[in-house]
Amino acid sequence: MPTGAVIEFRSISKRFGGVAAVNDLSFTVEPGRVTGFLGPNGAGKTTSLRILLGLVAASSGTATFGGVRYRDLPHPLKTVGAALEAASFHPGRTARSHLGVYAIAAGLPRTRVMEVLTQVGLAAHAAQRVGGYSLGMRQRLGLAYALLGDPGVLVLDEPINGLDPEGIRWIRGFLRDMAAEGRTVLVSSHLLSEVQQSVDDVVIIARGELVHLGPLSSLDTDAAPLTIVDSPDRENLKAALTAAGIAFSIGRTGLLAATGDPALLGHLAFAAGVELSVLHRQKAGLEDSFLALVGGGHTL
Amino acid sequence: MNMFLRSVSAEFAKIFTTRLWWILAIVLFCYIGLLAGGLAALFAGIQTGVISPDAVNTGGGAVSFGSLPPLVYSFASSVGYVFPVLIGALATTGEFRHQTLTPTFLATPRRGLVLGAKTVTLVLVGAGFGVVALTASVGIGGGVLSAFGVDALLLDSETWLLVARTLLAMGLWAAIGVGLGVLVPNQVASIVIVLAFTQFVEPLLRLAASFLEVTAKIGNFLPGAASDALVGASVFTMASPAGTAPLGWWQGGFVLLGYAVAATVIGYAVSWKKDVT
Ligand SMILES: Nc1ncnc2c1ncn2[C@@H]1O[C@H](COP(=O)(O)OP(=O)(O)O)[C@@H](O)[C@H]1O
Ligand SMILES: [Mg+2]
Numbered sequence: 032m033p034t035g036a037v038i039e040f041r042s043i044s045k046r047f048g049g050v051a052a053v054n055d056l057s058f059t060v061e062p063g064r065v066t067g068f069l070g071p072n073g074a075g076k077t078t079s080l081r082i083l084l085g086l087v088a089a090s091s092g093t094a095t096f097g098g099v100r101y102r103d104l105p106h107p108l109k110t111v112g113a114a115l116e117a118a119s120f121h122p123g124r125t126a127r128s129h130l131g132v133y134a135i136a137a138g139l140p141r142t143r144v145m146e147v148l149t150q151v152g153l154a155a156h157a158a159q160r161v162g163g164y165s166l167g168m169r170q171r172l173g174l175a176y177a178l179l180g181d182p183g184v185l186v187l188d189e190p191i192n193g194l195d196p197e198g199i200r201w202i203r204g205f206l207r208d209m210a211a212e213g214r215t216v217l218v219s220s221h222l223l224s225e226v227q228q229s230v231d232d233v234v235i236i237a238r239g240e241l242v243h244l245g246p247l248s249s250l251d252t253d254a255a256p257l258t259i260v261d262s263p264d265r266e267n268l269k270a271a272l273t274a275a276g277i278a279f280s281i282g283r284t285g286l287l288a289a290t291g292d293p294a295l296l297g298h299l300a301f302a303a304g305v306e307l308s309v310l311h312r313q314k315a316g317l318e319d320s321f322l323a324l325v326g327g328g329h330t331l
Numbered sequence: 332m333n334m335f336l337r338s339v340s341a342e343f344a345k346i347f348t349t350r351l352w353w354i355l356a357i358v359l360f361c362y363i364g365l366l367a368g369g370l371a372a373l374f375a376g377i378q379t380g381v382i383s384p385d386a387v388n389t390g391g392g393a394v395s396f397g398s399l400p401p402l403v404y405s406f407a408s409s410v411g412y413v414f415p416v417l418i419g420a421l422a423t424t425g426e427f428r429h430q431t432l433t434p435t436f437l438a439t440p441r442r443g444l445v446l447g448a449k450t451v452t453l454v455l456v457g458a459g460f461g462v463v464a465l466t467a468s469v470g471i472g473g474g475v476l477s478a479f480g481v482d483a484l485l486l487d488s489e490t491w492l493l494v495a496r497t498l499l500a501m502g503l504w505a506a507i508g509v510g511l512g513v514l515v516p517n518q519v520a521s522i523v524i525v526l527a528f529t530q531f532v533e534p535l536l537r538l539a540a541s542f543l544e545v546t547a548k549i550g551n552f553l554p555g556a557a558s559d560a561l562v563g564a565s566v567f568t569m570a571s572p573a574g575t576a577p578l579g580w581w582q583g584g585f586v587l588l589g590y591a592v593a594a595t596v597i598g599y600a601v602s603w604k605k606d607v608t
Contacts, residue, residue, distance in 0.1 A: 078608070085440050086433060086607040102440035113437055119430040121349060128348035136341035136438040138333075176434055 033183035035062030035215030036097030036110065038083065043092035045078050045239075052078040054239040056092070060217045060232075062183070065210045067230035067247070068219040071325050075239040076219040077116055080188050084113050096184055108137040112177030113186040118169045122162030126153055126172055129161055130179060139180055147175040152201070166193035174202075184215040191225045203229040223250075223321040237325040250320040260296050261285030261309035271303040272296075285309045338439050338448030342422075346456055351421060356463050359414045363464045367406045367472030374399050375479035400484040401493055401564035403472035407464035408497045409565040412504045412558055413529045414464070415457035419508020420525055422453055423598075424518035432607045446603055450509050450595060457505025461498040469494070493563055496580060500561045503587040507554065510594025516602045529555070551578050557586035 038060035045053040053075040060066045070076050081087040083094040085101035096104065096111055104110045120129055130144040148157050151171040156164070161172065170193050177185055191199055206229045210216045220226045223233075227247060235243040243250070259282065262268040268286065272279050277296075278289040285308075288296060293312050300307050346352050376382035378399065426432045439445050469490075473483040484490045508525070515521045533555045540550025550556055559565035560583030578586065 081606075081608065084437060086436060088606060104440070107440055108438055115433055119433040121345075121425065121429045121431055123349040123351075125348070128344070132341050132344045132348065133434050133438045135344050136337055136435070138337050 033109075033181055034213045035183040036099075037061060038094070038096055038184065038186075038215060038217060039098070040079065040083065040094045041092055043079060043082055043094055044090045045075075045082060045087065046090050051239055053082070053089075053236075056236065056239070056241055058234050058241060058244055060215055060234075062215040063210055063213050064231040065206050065216045065218060065226075065229050066232045066234060067223070067226045068217055068234050068236075069223055069226070069321065069325075070219075070221065070236040072221050074221075074236045074325070076221075076236065077188055078239075079236070080113070080115065080186055080217075080219060083186065084111070084115075086115075106137070106180070108133070108139065108180030108182065110180070110182055111184045111186060112180060112182035114170075114173035114177040114188065114190055116188040116192070118173070120161040120164075120169065120172065123160055125158050125160055126164075126175070127157040129172070130175060133176065134179060137180060143179055143181075147178040150178060151175045167195055167198050170194055171198070174205075183213070185209055185217065187216075187218045189219055189221070191220060199225075206230075223318055227317055235321065235324055242324050247317070250317045250324075256289075256291030257313040258288045258290050258293050258296055259285045259309055259311055259313050260288050260293075260300075260307065262300065262305050262307050264305055267303060267305045268300065268307075271299050271305055274303075275299050287313070334439065334441070335444055335448055338445055339452050341438070342449050342452035343456075346418075346422065346452065352418060352456065355414050355418055356460065359411055359460060360463050360467045362467075363406055363411050364467035364471040366410055367403050367468040368475045370406070371399070371403045371472040371475040372479065374402070375476050375481045379479055379481065381479065398484070399476060399481055400473065400487075400490060403476060404465065404468045404490065404493060405497070405559070405562050405564040406472065407461065407468040408500045408504075408562045409555075409559055411460070411464035411468075412501065412555070413525065415453075415460045415501045415505035416508040416511070416525050416529065417522070418456060418460070419453045419505040419510075420512040420521045421508075421518070422449060423509050423512025424516055424521045427516040427602070428518045430607075436607060442604055443599065446509075446513065446595065446599055450506050450591075453505040453509050454502040457508075458498045458502040460505070461501030464501065465494055465497055496562050496584075499584060500558045500587065503561075503584070503591055504558065506591035507587065507594060510591050510598055513598025513603045514594050514601065516598075552586055554587060554590050557583040557590075559583070561587060 040056050040058050043053055043056045056079060068076055078087060082089045083101065093100065101107060101111065126148060127144055130147065131141060134141055134144055145154065145157065148154050151174050153168065153171050153175060156168065161169070164172065170190060174190060177187065191202060194202060206216055206218060218226060218230070230247055232246055233243065233250065234241070260268065261284070272286070272288060279286045290296065291312060293310050297307065297310060373382070426435060435445060436442060473485060476483045511524065512521055515524060533553055537550050537553055537556055540546040551560065557578060560578040561580050563580050
C-alpha cells in the first residue's frame with residue numbers, strides 16, 4: 032500500500048502582473064487525513080495547487096512533497112496523483128487512449144488504465160470519445176488520471192463540482208478510504224458544505240492569504256458567537272445595545288447581537304428598563320464560521 | 332534516456348489516437364497523386380510530342396523540362412511540405428488548446444525533454460508523410476510517365492537519393508511545424524500562418540526575389556527554396572528566371588534545420604516553459 036508524504040507549502044507567493052493571487056502562504060498537509068483546502072472563488076486555491084505541482088512558477092517560496100519539489104520526484108505519477116479543475120482532454124480521444132498516453136509517458140503498466148476506469152465507474156464508457164462526456168464523467172476521468180500511478184498523495188482541485196448526488200456520495204467515501212489507507216489527501220472546494228462530511232482538517236484562504244488552519248471542529252469555536260434578542264420596544268433595545276457598544280444586525284427572529292453572553296444582554300435590558308421577548312444564544316454553524324472567516328457572508 | 336524514450340512513445344500515442352493523422356495522410360496522397368499524375372501527363376505529353384507545343388502556348392519551338400522524373404517525384408515535397416508543417420503545428424498547439432499540457436507535464440515534469448520528444452516524434456511522422464507523398468508522386472507520377480513511354484528511372488540511384496532527401500525534408504518540415512506551434516500557440520493563428528506563408532507569401536517572395544541576382548541569393552534561404560535545394564528538384568526552381576545557382580542539398584538541409592531549431596528554442600522560451608494555468 033502506498034504511503035503518503037507530507038505536503039509542505041513554505042511562504043508561497045504568486046503575482047500575475049499586478050495581481051497578488053497568493054501571498055506568503057505556509058501550511059503542511061499530513062498523511063492519513065483528508066485536508067480540505069477552502070476559500071471562495073478567486074481566493075488562490077487553484078494557483079497554489081498548480082504551484083505545488085510545478086505547473087505554475089511561484090514568485091517566491093517552495094512547495095514540496097516529503098521535502099522534494101514535484102519536478103524533482105523520480106516517479107511523479109507514482110508519488111502524486113492530481114486532478115485539476117480544468118478539463119484537460121483532447122475531445123477526440125477515448126478515455127482509454129487518453130489515459131494510455133500518460134501511462135506510457137510515466138512508464139506504468141497499460142493494465143492500470145482499465146483498473147482506474149473501473150475504480151471511478153467509467154469502465155463502460157472507456158471506448159467513448161471524451162468529447163461526448165458529461166461534466167460529471169469528466170470529473171471522474173480526471174480522478175482516474177490521478178489514480179493511474181496508485182500514488183500515496185492525492186491533490187484534487189474542486190473534484191465535487193459537477194457531480195450528481197450519487198457521485199458526491201461516492202467521492203466522499205472514496206476520499207475517506209484513501210486517507211484510511213494512509214494516503215495524503217488534499218482536496219479544494221469553495222463550499223465547506225461540499226466537503227465537511229469528508230475532511231478531518233481545514234486550511235482556509237481568502238484573497239490569497241491563510242485565514243484559518245486546524246481540525247474541522249476548530250471552526251465551531253472560532254466563530255464569532257451571536258445572541259438573538261428582541262423586545263416589544265425594539266427602538267429602546269437598539270439604543271441600549273448601541274450605548275453599550277454591542278454591534279447587531281436585524282435578523283428574521285429579532286436582533287442578532289455580536290456577543291456570546293446572553294446574561295450580559297439581560298442585564299443591559301434590565302438596567303435600561305426594556306422588556307425582552309426573546310433572548311437566546313445562537314450556535315453558529317460551520318458554514319457561518321467559514322463565511323465569517325472568508326468575509327463573503329454576513330457581517331455581524 | 333529511458334524517460335526520453337517513454338516520452339517519445341507517448342507522443343506517438345498522442346498522434347495515433349486521434350483522427351487527424353490519417354485524414355491529413357489521405358488528403359496528402361490524393362493531392363500529390365493528382366498533381367504528379369496530371370503534370371506528368373502534361374509534361375510527358377509535350378516532351379514526347381503527344382501534346383502539341385502550340386496547344387499549350389509556349390511560343391513554339393522544342394520544349395525541354397530537363398529530366399522529367401525528378402521533377403514529377405519532387406512534388407511530394409515541393410507541394411506536399413505543408414502537410415508535415417500542419418501536423419507538427421497542430422501537435423503542439425493542440426496541447427495548449429485542449430489544456431493537455433497539464434497531464435503531460437504532470438506525467439513528465441521535464442518540459443524541455445517533452446518538447447524534444449515531440450520534435451523527434453514529429454520528424455518521424457513527417458518522414459512518414461514523406462512516404463505517403465512519395466508513394467503518390469513516384470507511384471502515380473511514375474506510372475503516368477511510363478505510360479507515355481518516358482523512362483521513369485525507377486532503377487536509377489539518383490531517384491532513390493532524391494527519395495531519401497525528400498524524407499529528410501519532410502521530417503524537417505514537421506520539426507518546423509512543432510517550432511511554429513510553440514512560437515504561436517494559438518491554433519487558429521498558427522494554421523493561418525502556415526497556410527498563408529506556404530501558399531501565398533513564400534511563393535510570391537521567391538518569384539519576386541528571383542528577378543535580381545542579389546535578391547535571388549537571399550531568396551535561396553527562404554525555407555521553401557532551401558527545401559527544394561535539399562531535395563534537388565522542384566517545379567519552382569524550374570520556373571525561376573534569373574537562374575542563380577541554388578544552395579547545395581546539404582546547405583538546404585542545414586537552412587531548414589536552422590529554421591526548426593530557431594523556432595523551437597524561441598518558442599520554448601515564449602510559451603512552453605511559461606505557467607500552465
Ligand atoms: N493566469 C492568470 N493570469 C492572471 N491572473 C490570474 C491567473 N490565474 C489566476 N489569476 C488570478 O489569481 C487569483 C486566484 O485565482 P485562483 O487560484 O484560480 O482562485 P481559486 O482557485 O481559489 O478560485 C484570481 O484573482 C484570479 O483572477
Ligand atoms: Mg479554482
